[in-house]
Amino acid sequence: MDDVMSRDLISGLPQSIIESILTRLPIRDAVRTSILSSKWRYKWATLTQLVFDEKCVILSNDRCKVEDGLVNFITRTLFLHQGPIHKFQLTTTHLQCCPDIDQWLLFLSRNDIKELVLELGEGEWFRVPSCLFNCKKLTRLDLFRCEFDPPPTFKGFLCLKSLNLHQVLVSPEAIESLISGCPLLESLALSYFDSLALTIRAPNLKFLCLEGEFKDICLENTPLLVAMSVAMYMTDDIAEHFEQSSTCNFNRFLGGVPRLERLIGHIYFTKFLSIGDDLGRLPITYAHLKVVELNQVSFEDMKEILVVLRLITNSPNLRELQISGSSNTLAAIDAPDLDFWEDECPSNCTFKQLRVVRMTDMSGVPHEMEFIKFLLANSPALETMSISPCVYVMDGRLNMLIELLRFRRASAQAEILFIQD
Amino acid sequence: MSEVDMAVIKPEMMKSYIWLQTADGSIQQVEQEVAMFCPMICHEVIQKGMGSSKNYAISLPQRVNPAMLSLILDYCRFHQVPGRSNKERKSFDEKFIRMDTKRLCELTSAADSLQLKPLVDLTSRALARIIEGKSPEEIREIFHLPDDLTEEEKLEPLKNTTDDPRIRLLNRLYAKKRKELKERQKLKNIEVEEERVDDRSVDDLLSFINGDNGDSKGIKNSKSKKKNRRRKDQQKNTSANEAIKNHNKEPNGLNQVCCSAEVGQTVRAGVGATSNLHDVEDDIFDNKNELDDGDIDDEIDPALKEKIDREVEDFARRLNSDWPERMQEILSFGHERKPVHFSLNGNGSLRRYANSEQR
Numbered sequence: 001m002d003d004v005m006s007r008d009l010i011s012g013l014p015q016s017i018i019e020s021i022l023t024r025l026p027i028r029d030a031v032r033t034s035i036l037s038s039k040w041r042y043k044w045a046t047l048t049q050l051v052f053d054e055k056c057v058i059l060s061n062d063r064c065k066v067e068d069g070l071v072n073f074i075t076r077t078l079f080l081h082q083g084p085i086h087k088f089q090l091t092t093t094h095l096q097c098c099p100d101i102d103q104w105l106l107f108l109s110r111n112d113i114k115e116l117v118l119e120l121g122e123g124e125w126f127r128v129p130s131c132l133f134n135c136k137k138l139t140r141l142d143l144f145r146c147e148f149d150p151p152p153t154f155k156g157f158l159c160l161k162s163l164n165l166h167q168v169l170v171s172p173e174a175i176e177s178l179i180s181g182c183p184l185l186e187s188l189a190l191s192y193f194d195s196l197a198l199t200i201r202a203p204n205l206k207f208l209c210l211e212g213e214f215k216d217i218c219l220e221n222t223p224l225l226v227a228m229s230v231a232m233y234m235t236d237d238i239a240e241h242f243e244q245s246s247t248c249n250f251n252r253f254l255g256g257v258p259r260l261e262r263l264i265g266h267i268y269f270t271k272f273l274s275i276g277d278d279l280g281r282l283p284i285t286y287a288h289l290k291v292v293e294l295n296q297v298s299f300e301d302m303k304e305i306l307v308v309l310r311l312i313t314n315s316p317n318l319r320e321l322q323i324s325g326s327s328n329t330l331a332a333i334d335a336p337d338l339d340f341w342e343d344e345c346p347s348n349c350t351f352k353q354l355r356v357v358r359m360t361d362m363s364g365v366p367h368e369m370e371f372i373k374f375l376l377a378n379s380p381a382l383e384t385m386s387i388s389p390c391v392y393v394m395d396g397r398l399n400m401l402i403e404l405l406r407f408r409r410a411s412a413q414a415e416i417l418f419i420q421d
Numbered sequence: 422m423s424e425v426d427m428a429v430i431k432p433e434m435m436k437s438y439i440w441l442q443t444a445d446g447s448i449q450q451v452e453q454e455v456a457m458f459c460p461m462i463c464h465e466v467i468q469k470g471m472g473s474s475k476n477y478a479i480s481l482p483q484r485v486n487p488a489m490l491s492l493i494l495d496y497c498r499f500h501q502v503p504g505r506s507n508k509e510r511k512s513f514d515e516k517f518i519r520m521d522t523k524r525l526c527e528l529t530s531a532a533d534s535l536q537l538k539p540l541v542d543l544t545s546r547a548l549a550r551i552i553e554g555k556s557p558e559e560i561r562e563i564f565h566l567p568d569d570l571t572e573e574e575k576l577e578p579l580k581n582t583t584d585d586p587r588i589r590l591l592n593r594l595y596a597k598k599r600k601e602l603k604e605r606q607k608l609k610n611i612e613v614e615e616e617r618v619d620d621r622s623v624d625d626l627l628s629f630i631n632g633d634n635g636d637s638k639g640i641k642n643s644k645s646k647k648k649n650r651r652r653k654d655q656q657k658n659t660s661a662n663e664a665i666k667n668h669n670k671e672p673n674g675l676n677q678v679c680c681s682a683e684v685g686q687t688v689r690a691g692v693g694a695t696s697n698l699h700d701v702e703d704d705i706f707d708n709k710n711e712l713d714d715g716d717i718d719d720e721i722d723p724a725l726k727e728k729i730d731r732e733v734e735d736f737a738r739r740l741n742s743d744w745p746e747r748m749q750e751i752l753s754f755g756h757e758r759k760p761v762h763f764s765l766n767g768n769g770s771l772r773r774y775a776n777s778e779q780r
Contacts, residue, residue, distance in 0.1 A: 007565040009526040010548070017533055017545060024549035035557050037566040 011039045015046070023049050028056045031077060045080060049087040052077075054094065063094065071100045078104060084112040093121035096145070102129045114159075115140040125169060143168050150174050156181020164189040172196055195238065211266075215241055218252045225257040226288075231266035248276035250307060251283075258284050263311075264293045274303035282314050289315040290353075296326040299367040302337050308371075313349045321375075324360040325368055325390065341370040350410075354379040360388045364396040364403075373407045382411035388419040439466060440478035443487050448478045451494055458497035460536040482534035489531035492524075496540050518547045522563055525551075571600050594732065 010018075022030040022044050030044045057069035070092060078085075088108050095101065101118070108116065109131040116138060120126050127147040133154045140162040148170040160182040165175070166189070176199055179185060185202045189209040197216040200208070208228040210217065215238050219225070250273045254260075265273075292311065298304050312318055357375055362368050376385065387404070389397050397420075404416060438450040439462065456472070457463045465471045465479045472479040481490065499505075499513050518525070525544055532540040552560055561568055 008567065009523050010564040011566065013526065013530055014533060017529055017541065020541070020545040021549045021552070024546055025553050029553050032557065033552070033560070035570060036560055036564075038569045040566065041570065 008037075008039075011037070015043070018043050019047055022047055026055055027051055027077065028073075031080075042082065045082045047081075048084055049089075050077065050081070050085060051087070051089040051091075053089075053091040067094045067098070070094060071098065074104060075100060078107055086112065087115040087117075088113055089115075089117035089119075091117070091119040095126075096121045096123040097126050101126060102131075105129055106131045109135045112137050114138060117142040118146060119144040120146065125167075142166075148174065150178065154181075156183075158183065160185055162187040165191070165193075167192040172198060176201075195235070213238060214272075216245075217272075219254075219256055222257060223259065225260055227262040227264075228257075228260070229264040229266070230269050230272075232268045232272050234268045234271070242272070242275045245275055248278065249273050250276065250278075250310065252276075254286075254311070255283060258286065259288050260286050261288045262291045263289060264295075266295045268296065270294055270297045270304045270307050271301070273307045274301065278306070282310060284314070286311075286315040287317060289318055291320045292318060293320075293322040295324045297323055299325055299327045299363075299365050299371065302340070302367075305340075305367060305371065312351065317353045318351055319353050320356045320358075321354060322358040322360070323371075325362050325365075327363045327365045327368065338366055338370070341374065349378060351375070351379045351381075353381060355381055355383045357382065357385045358388075359386070361390040362387055362400065363390045363393050364400040369400070369403050372404070376407045376409045376411075376414065376416075378410060379414070380410045382409070382414040384415050384417065386417040386419055388421070391421060439472040440475050441472065441490065442478040442480050443485055443490055444481065444483040445486065447487055448475055449487075449490075452498075454501050455494055455498045458501040458537070459493070460538075462535065482531075484527075484534045485531040486527070488524075489527055492528055493531060493535065493537065493540065497537075500539070514543050518543060522548075522551060526564070571596065571603070 022033065025033075027050060030047065033040050033044050034042065052070070052074055054066070054070070056073050057066055060066060074090070085108055088104075090101075090104075101120075105116075106129070113135050114137050116132075116135070117140070118126070119142070122145065125145050125147050127149070128143065130151055133150055135157070137159055138157045139159050141157070141160060142162075142164040144166045146168050148165065148168050156178060161184050163179070163182065163185060164187075175190070175196070179188065180201045182202070184204055186204055187207040187209075188200070188202065188205055189207075190196070190198075191209070191211040193212040193214070195213050195215050198214065199218045199220050201221040203221055204224055205222045206224055206226045208219075208222070208225060208230075210229070211231040211233075213233045213235055217230075253273060254263075292315070294308060297308060308323065312321065354375070357379070359368070359372060372385070372387070376382070387400070389400060393400075401418060404418070409416075437453040439453050439456040440448060440450055441456065441462070442448045457466065461482075462472070462479060466473075471477050485493070496517060499517075500510060520528070525547055529541060529544040529548065532544060551563065555563070560566070
């Protein structure tokens, strides 16, 4: 046996390395190492990261069997585990509302869980048990398809840094108080909520990702926000709500984020921002804003164009700009307010750092062309301007090109790329 | 670089060097920026002022031998250059990591002692890739791990309720027996030769399980080499045991899900579906050859022997008689069965199990 022991290549490595290796294995392989040799029997048992998914069990067509197998596997693994569990991740479509999950969460809440990711299946959503709210050390919480109902005594997760709720049934007040109750929160992602009106107060928030039907969003206290990505789906009643609203959404949303570096807006974001009365000069300058991506900007709506202009003219260090249009070409013939560009447009602003501009889904409507003209004329450092026409526009392309040729360029080295599909 | 070489270099090209000493005593110089890429060396230089000359060479930890040091320095030399793209670095890493497993393990150890985390991560990933998806036998072979767990220990942790309880019973019995025999062997310290099992006519039980030539593959009936009448049954059982056992031995209980399920499924597929289990045996018999113990029938306490034989016979009889009902059971309730727990003393439990079966 001595001979074998001295030949043993790997068991002598420090436990931290062994754990690092085992953590990189699928959990099933990691647990299997327990029968390799006597030394390996419990090496896996102190792993602090447990990631379960459907690869843990043999797939078969029998759904019940797979479910049972998965439940058994997880239960046994937890039972055999020793020591703290810092990360627990479960991703499966097979389990939805399974009572075992409650027990696992109870177990985890007693074992210093720090990162919890539950991605469960469609169907009846899992109702998160109260023991979850006792996980004092939680730093990351990802819930997919769950019901989240904090008890009234719940004040928040004091250590939580990252919160991701996707398709979670929760009352707006609960979310707001949850966010406010997590003072260290740095990353927040909320997706697929219905008609959510939300005020976000998170003094340490750096990353924000919103996707869903939001009736109203106000970033009241997010001074450290660095990057945000917002997709606002519009339903009829939200649209109606917007019609009647008079508060300036732009200020409410972007009024308090001086450190913003990246801004990505999808679907109706610019429309959302355009709602409300224009309060004139923007109080802040986005001195750090480098990358702006706005999708589905309608260049027929003057208000949306104003929003875009307002944003970029207050971003002296803007480097990259990407805009995709969503104009209806049939209405393009008759464009109102075309004088704006001559008369009212800020003529003394220069985009000194702007290097790359991408305009996609361009229909060639007059305002789009004027906007491009405006950019070209005021970007002395521009390197690339790429323009991709919308797929539905076939006839207008030549006209677009002819116009483009005429535009003056402030930057001698600017390349204009017309990208055909 | 030796000092002679250094003299040839023009003064303006001279860089600073750090002196390193490996555990075997050999000392070498390394360019400063390369060596300082290792946190441990960096610490020694900055905090303790070591490494500036041959007399004050930094003593590297024991786990860093010259060959490993050379590899590590190659790694550092490439990565400490700031201008490289991520793609280049990745590509270098992929090529760098191609080495035999022994060196990979040594490298991991050495990198860890020098606190060079990126390299530790890289090697850990490579080792994980090696381990992933392989059977325990393969892993043991690659890393030269001793197979020193008893069967029972292997089975203990993670049984799965989809196991066919019959198989679990066989495993338990086998494990217990093997353990006892192993202990005896240790006491006697006899080197036991494997004796090939004679071909013998196959008992009905075995024909249910695995068809005609269950024995003739040179099954390691390591327990019972002495063949007497009683042994015959037992051997049939043990060979079936082995078959299933071995199959279940490779993975631990977790894989028993799949292996037992496979076996279970072969059982389910019909009483006559013996071919699958055949294949099972085929697969595993190559691996089972280290079972050297157990050929000491003569020395087995006859009383114990008797007891074991009785148990097995009892079991075999029960199986034989119950088979059709059991088949039915398996087909309908396969995954709801609760594990039946056995004590090491097989008697009581066998009785218990037997009782529960004979409703």
